[in-house]
Amino acid sequence: MRLQSLWLVLVLVGGMPTAEAADPVPLPTTTDGWSIELLAQAPLIHAPTAVLETPAGLLFLAQDPMDLNGPATERVDYIVTLRNVNGQWVRTRFAENLGPVMGLEWTGDTLLVAHAPLLTALRDTDGDGRADQRIDLVRGLGPRNPAFNGYNDHVISGMRLGMDGFVYVPFGDKGIPAAVGSDGKTLRVRGGGVLRVRPDGTDLELVASGLRNPLSVAINRHGDTFAYGNDDDSKQWPNGLVHLIDGGHYGYPYEFLAAPQHALPLITGRIGGAGSQGFCFEEAGLAPQFQGNLFFADWGLQTLIRFEIEPVGASYRLNRRSDVVQAGPLESFRPFCAAVGGDGNSILLVDWAIPSKLQTGIQRGRLYRLRYHGADATRPPPAPAPTNVAEALANLAHPARRARLAAQRFLIGQDAGKLAVLRTLLQTATSTEARRHALWALDGGRETADSLLPQLINDPDSHLRAEALRVIGVRRYNQLAASVAHCLTDQEPRVRREAAIALGRIGLADSVTALLAALDDSDPFVAWSVRRALQRINHWNTKQLVDQLLSRQGTARRSVVWLLERQWDDRVVETWCQVANGASDEELRAIAYRCLADLYFRFPAWDGAWFGTNPLIGNRPVRSAPWSLTASRRIRQTFVHNLQLRTDEERVAILELLPSIGSAAVDLALPWVDNNTVSLPVRRAAIGVLVQFDRPIALQRLVTCATTTTEPLVLRQLALTGLLANPSETATRGLQELVQHPTTPAVLLALAVPTLAQRDDLPEERLEQLLEHRNPAVLVAGLQAVNQLENNHARRWQTLVVEHLQHTSLAVRQAAIETVRRHRYQQAIPELVKQFAIAELRTAVIDALATMPTTQAVEIYLAGLADQNPTRRRQCRAALHALRNEVASDLRKRTDLPAAVRAQVERVLLRLQPVIRWRTIGPFPREVTGDVFGQTRMDFSQAHPGADGTPVTWRWTAAEKTNGVTTLTEYGTISNLAKQLGFDDNNNSRINVFAHTLLTAPTALRAVLSVGSSGSLRIWVNGQQVYRFRDWSGRLFAADEDLIPIRLEPGANELLVQSHVGIGTWQFSVRVSTPDQDIDPQRLALSRSPLLRAYALANRGDAARGKQLFFNTDKVRCSHCHAVAGRGGQVGPDLAGFAAQFSRAETIDSILAPSRRLANGYISVILATDSGQVLTGLVRNESGVSLELIDGEGRVVRLATEEIEIRRPSQQSLMPDGLVDHLSRTEFADLVEFIGSLRSQPPATKSNR
Structure with missing residues (x-):
């Protein structure tokens, strides 16, 4: 671009808007030694995202109105240039009609633009200040419609140019469905990561994967790359700083939790914030202390963060994190992009300048410049662009990275005959920086290796050794592979890392032996790179691998196991088969069995759908895709062989793994069901395989086992569970035979009878016999059978059920009470009132009487x-x-x-009227749309872009007149809509509808709303948010789940509701206190958590009294779900050792808000069945045909898999909020004191795997 040429400009003078003409706003605050200056703001600039400044002082600023004003699906983004002329900004629209511009980079005379799904080169060839040449270098960098969720996020963003000649481009976890470079190279990646490509669009390739949403990369002087991403909605994946290496995978969204050995660690991370764009400072200005520091904007935390890192081994560690800029008095400060100023002595900071994530119909944005004025501040030396080889060679040692890169590019463009000086410099220069840049200049554009490379990988300077290895790897110089292999034993970990990466990229089988020898490197990044190299080479020598596994022990063996996991290759399968058949080490055979089971199926190919912002609420991918008939046959043969050869204990282990191979497991397990020569555990494990598959041959064998009186009871019970979960006629006939047989044990009847009744296949005469049975367990089964009947069929049993309320067995009484509750038998009321005196029945009596x-x-x-x-x-x-x-x-x-009861009574006495008339609009694709409507006046004539980009308008919707329940099923089948948009099957919960109504008050008064919902819910009154429930999994609907105090003004008050799809029927409810009441919130039973928390933090309790409370099942019932060192319930985790891990404040918060931290292994699920029922609990047992759920009361619910329509991990603990609201302050402090005394660990338990 000829910057000296004429411009087509808009000169901002006179009546035109300028930065100074806008209303003055306070500046953000800076740390000591820094100053901040406002360069420009709206309306001069609008919706800025990325900024770039040339050494000549020309500013390029990306503008993203697509995502500030919308519609997000129309390509209306643009780039402006700002040039300061005599103190006035001159603005030119450089390019327009772009997609969401999130990244800019400058190379030579070209501006590279990342605007999903394109990477584009823009040039101004005629010098008029506007781009007249546009070349799309790479297409398909993200979904065709990146804003299918309503926002152009999680896409390609802040790219940076490396000294290796590649542009490094981060991309979010919407993934890369089908990218194509200018040379035809393609790329397809699920999830987020970083790719690289030449500035001309060639050599497109993946660098790293397993990231969430890296919004930019930063590159240091060593060529190492970093990213700072943001956390996800599960709050499990952190807002983290990452060191990126070629071939790295960082585990998002699943491996970082489920299989951490298949993920590299982050440098540091924290929950909260929204990391965005930044850089590594490698220029000559500011001060020496900032060299190599990372600077990243975080719009969520409203700060510019400085990360001081240092090398450790083959990676980096954090020394110090500090905030350079904070919002201070400027509430709307939302920094999105930080970049080095063109002078190399300042920082440019782009500020969205919005108080919330998204607003409409506005102009926002600011641009700042930061300068450092500390005592150690330095003034950078001049760095003129080189005009000849001598100047360029001198600039290779310049302290500023930009100057070095400019010199490198100049030298690459010279004739080969002039480059002999580069070889001389590489051999004689003392500057590491000069030598490293000279190396890439020498290699630029070459197709054959330079003769100096073998010498340079043995250079005394480890940084040069590593750089030379990088050159070899990038260019894949296979003739140097043998020399590179020697570097696997280098004393410097970063050199070993680059050697492994280079060998993997070259891909020669001759390198495998050296790599296997280096597999157990002590540095995790080196070890990872070695494993990745072997996987890239993909040369699996079965004999060699078997020898490695048999000869190694401990961590050395583990490194080989990690290498071979998830390698779906016939040769790898054969390796594990030979180990399973031939190893004398039982532990190694067990590993082989597990790996073979895991390799039978592979994960299905990615369908291009997005898993959303909280993938952990959805079902995780499972291995289900066949991939090799040879491998699957060989795995089955190996299991059959070892089932015959091994001990009973090992047979059990194999049988427990067989369900991983699908229904073929039935054929392998059947011979062991009737094998009387083996132990009972073997037969039990074999039957355990059969119950998990709906195959006729398996079902018939289960019927035979369950109904054969000579079979051991434990086997009959297990076989029966398979029949209970299978709704087929064969299973039902087996249950009938079992129930009708006169000698069937009571324990089997207790299991079979309720299920038969549920299927409406239990004869009435047999039920009558059961209800008169002498055995309490059978009586309980009969009562549970009545429980399963429809009300009209259950009436005839009312008298008999009520009689059992006086049975001598408490279990029978309990079952009778539950049946009374289910069918609301009115004649039972007097007896229930009497039964309330019995402590063990009290809660059941309350539940029953509450229904009548x-x-x-x-x-x-x-x-x-x-x-x-x-x-x-x-x-x-x-x-x-x-x-x-x-x-x-x-x-x-x-x-x-008591005060707590009095407050509850006040709620009872409240007069509430349902809100029954709404204006609704939607559906919308994402949660942040709420900020669009956070206003006090609605324009009901205005249309808005809906979930699929088409306009949606307001409509009238009526709620039920009795309870104010509004059902939103009129908005269509959202799961189908979500799939069409680009979400996967798990993620429709961000889809939402708005509802608006007016509440009229005669005077200013205090009021309350009683609300409920099936999914996430937000509520505003007169533009102010008064309520937010956020759980993307959804929740069981209750019409009066929460009570919200509000204030109404005289006249009409705006009530706005945002209702998200949850689980079950999509609905919400709102009732409001009548206007003749002035409500004092203090009198109502609202949460006492703040009071209890403050008291327990300030006051110690009595641990002995707290222990009594903990195990008092009437008062608190902690031990109903939790154990301490084995004493207590098993629904929740054992709390022994809890205090050794968590502070007193964390203990208090875990009791008051248990959903903030969910223990691994105790994350409940929420289910919706085909009958419309919504259930939540912990999965206790699961097979291919059934599932057992244990709820918060310890009750077990059994469901057939085919009944379940939706299943999601819940974000809510089974331990509800408000569980201790009825305690006094001192009682709560006592309970905290006891739990805070639990420092010893619980006894070890054997894994169920």
């Missing part, structure tokens, strides 16, 4: 209001509310009620 509001049970409902279970409290409130006209007067007079 009666004045006979008012005292029982009041007792329920003091219960620790929030659901029980809600049910009792509902019962009292139904009786309010009869009991309100008496309740108001009561002075004997």
Whole structure:
């Protein structure tokens, strides 16, 4: 570009808008030694994202109105240049009609632009200040419509040019479905990562994967690359700083938790924030202390962060993290991009300048310049562009990286005859920087290796050795592979790392032996690179691998195992088969069995869909795709051979792995079901395989086993579980035969009878016999069978069920109470009131009576209001509310009620009216759309881009008149819509609808909203957010889940609701207190968590009293779910050793807000069945045909797999919030004190694997 030529400009003078003409705003605050200057702001600039400044002072600024104003699907982004002329900014629109511009880089006379899904080169060839040449270098860098979720995020972004001649381009986890470079090279990547490509669009390739949303890369003087990404909505993946290496994988979204051996570690990370664009400072200005530091903007934390890192081994570690700039008084400060100024002595900072993520119809944006004025500040030496070889050679040693890169590019463009001086410099120069840049200049454009390279990989300077190895690897100089292999033993880890990477890229089988010898390198980044090299070479010599596995022990053997995991190759399978058949080491054989089971299927090919911003709420990919008939046959043969050859204990281990190979496991397990020569555990394990597959041959064998009276009871029980989970006629006939047989043991009847009743296949005469059985266990089964009947069929059993309320067995009474509750047998009320006196039955009685509001049970409902279970409290409130006209007067007079119960009663006495008329609009594709509508006045005539980009308009929607429940199924089948947009099957929960109505108040008053929802929910009153529930998994719908205090102004008040798809029927509910009440929130049963937390932090408790509380199942019921050193329930984790891991404050928060930290292995699931039922709990047992769920009360629910329509990991703990709201402050402090005393670890338990 000829910058001296004429410009087509907009000169901002007179009445034109300027930065100074806008309303003045405060500046962000800077740390000591720094100053900040506002260069420009809206309307001069608008929606800025990326910035770049040339050494001549010309600013290129990317503008992204697509994502600030929308629509996000129309390519209306543009780039402007800003040039300071006599103190006035001159603005030129350099290029327009671009996609979402998120990255800029300058090389020679070309501006490279990252605007998904394109990487484009722009040039101004005629010097008029506007790009007149546009070449799309790479296409397909992301989804065809990157904004399918409503926002152009998680796409290609802030790229940087490396000394190796590549442009490094980060991309988010929407992935790269089908990228094509200018030379035809293609790339397809699931998830986020970093790719590289030449500035002309050639040599497109992947560098690193397994990242979430890296918004830029930063490159240091050693050519090492870094990224700073943001955390995900699971709050498991952190806002982290990453050192990126060629071939690196960092484990997002699944491996970093499930298989950390298949992921490289981050340098550092934290939950919270939103890391965005930055750089590594390698220029000559600022001060020496900043050399090699990383600077990244974080718009979530509203700061510019400085990371001081240092090399450690083959990677880096963090020395210090500090904030250079913070928002201070500027609430709207949202820094998105930091870049080095063109003078090499300042930092440019792009600020979105918005108080929230997205707003509409506005102009926002600021651009700042930061300067350093500390005592150690330096002034950079001049760095004129070289005009001859001598000047260029001199500049290779310049302290500024930009000057060195410019000199390198100049030398690459020279005739080969002039480059002999580069070889001389490489052999004689003392500057490491000069030698490294000379090396790349010498190699630029070559197709054959330079004769100096063998010498340079043995140079005394380790940095030069590493750089030479990089050159060899990038160019794949295979004639140097043998020399490179010697570098695997170099004393410097970074050299060993680059040697391994180079050998992997060259790909010669001759390198395998040397790489295997280096496989157990002590440095994790070297070891990773060695493994990756062997996987890239893909030359698997079975004999060699078997020898390695048999001869190694400990970590050395583990390194070979990690190498071979997830390598779907016939030769690898054969390796494990030979190890399984021939190893004398039982532990090694066990590893071989596991690896073979894992290799039977592979993961299905990526379909191009996105897993969303919280992939952990969805079902994780499972191995299900066949890949080799030879391998699968060989694996089955190996399992059969070892089942015959090994001990019973080893047979059990093999049989437990067989379900991994799918239904073929049945054929391998069947011979062992009836084999009486083996131990009972072997037969049990074989039957355990059969129950997991819906194959006729397996089902028939289960029927035979379950109904054969001579079979051991434990086997009959296990076989029966398979029949219970299978709804087929064969299974049902087997259950009927079992139930009708006169000698069937009670334990089998107890399992079979309820399921038969549920299937409506239990004859009435047999049920009558069961309800008169002498065995309490059979009686319980009969009562549970009545429980399964529809109400009209259950009426005839009412008298018999009520009689059992007086049975001598508490278990029978408990089952009878549950049946009464299920069918609301009114004649049971008097007896239930009597049964309340029995402590063991009290909670069941409360639950039953709450379904049948009666004045006979008012005292029982009041007792329920003091219960620790929030659901029980809600049910009792509902019962009292139904009786309010009869009991309100008496309740108001009561002075004997505890404060917690009194507050609950106040909620009962509230007069609430349902909101039944709404204007609704949607569906929208993402949660942040909420900020679009966070305003006090609605324009109902305005259309907005919907989930698929088509306009949507407001419509009227009616709620149910009795309870205010609004059902949103009219907005279509959202799962289908989500798939069409580009989400995967798990992620429709970001899709949402807005609802608006007016609440009228005669005067200013305090009011409350009673709300519920099936998914995430936000509520605004007069433009102010008053409520937010956020769980993308969804929740069980309850119409009065939460009570929200609000303030209404005289006249009409705007009420805005944003309802997300959750689970089950899409619905929300709103009721509001009547306007004749002025509500004092302090009198209502709102959360006492802040009070309890403050008291427990300030006051110690009594651990002995806390222990009594913990194990008091009536008061708190902690031990109902949790154990301490084995004592207590098994629903939640054992708390022994808890205090050794967590502080007192963390202990308090874990009790008050248990969902903030979910223990591994105790993450519950939430399910929706085909009948519309929504269930939540922990998965206890699961097979291919059934699932057992244990809920928060310890009850087990069995479901057939085919009944389950939706299954998601829940973000909510089974331990609900509000569980200790009924405790006094001192009782809570006592409980905290006891849990805080638990420092010893729980006893070890054997794995179920």
